[in-house]
Amino acid sequence: MQSITKKEKEQKLQKLKEECNKCKRCSLGATRNNIVFSDGNPDAKILLIGEAPGADEDKTGIPFVGRAGKLLTKLIEDSNMSRKDDFYICNTVKCRPPENRVPTDEEKQVCEKYLMEQINIVNPKVVVLCGATSAKSFLGSKLKISQIRGQWFKILNNIDATVIFHPSYLLRNHSEEPNSPRWLTKEDLKKIKTIALPK
Ligand code: SF4
Structure with a gap:
């Protein structure tokens, strides 16, 4: 994609968000309080995609603001990166599934149009x-996530992509011992920093 300025990215994303705000393309649109479009820097080198909004996100309209989100922010900061500046954060679906269930394949497919546009506009390195x-x-x-976490792939138009554990899982696994899920996630974030934000 031709490179565009941060301001142009902000404008395009704002337009897409307005479209998303009115969206009722799947049943999740009927039960949401707010769409949860994104957080972070539209010009970031790292675009992080989570699962779906939870209760706190549905209330605020911002992804990763509950306990899991706070842990994600801490892990990012512990890796000497900034959630606000180095990351653009969104989810596979923009509306909260009832009872925090996993979004269905159909819901993800219907909502994919917004996610693909977000990736296209932000044009991240990772x-x-x-x-x-x-x-x-x-x-x-x-x-299985345990098999692919930490591995690197090429997705879409040759974008480098990697997999990390979801912070909700890490909330249930407190150990920071070597090879524990939290320790592995910190190692993964260090690698992401090396690739996305070389000195
Ligand atoms: S989840 Fe996505 S497709 Fe479904 S209503 Fe919300 S914005 Fe529209």
Whole structure:
């Protein structure tokens, strides 16, 4: 894609968000309080895709603001990166699935148009697939996150992509011992920084 300025990206994303605000293309549109479009820097080198909004996100309209989101922010900061400046953050679907269930394949497919546009506009250097739902959307539904986490892939138009554990999973796994899920996630974030933000 031809490179565009940050201001142009902001304008295009704002237009897409307005379209998304009115969207009722799947049943999730009937139960949401707010669409949860994105957070972070539209000009970021790293675009992180989570699963779906939860209750806190549905209330605020911002992705990753609950306990899991706070842990994600801490892990990013512990890796000497800035959530606000270095990341553009969104989800596979923009509306909260009732009872926090996993979005269906059909819901993800219907909502994919917004996600693809976001990736196209932000034009990141690296895509981070955060958690199994996000990873399966791009890499195939049969893969196990424990097998693909930390690996690197090419997705879409030759964009480098990698998989990390979802912070909700890390909230249930407190250990920071070597090879624990939190330790592995920190290692993954260090690698992401090296590739996306070389000195
Ligand atoms: S989840 Fe996506 S497709 Fe479904 S109503 Fe919300 S914005 Fe539209």
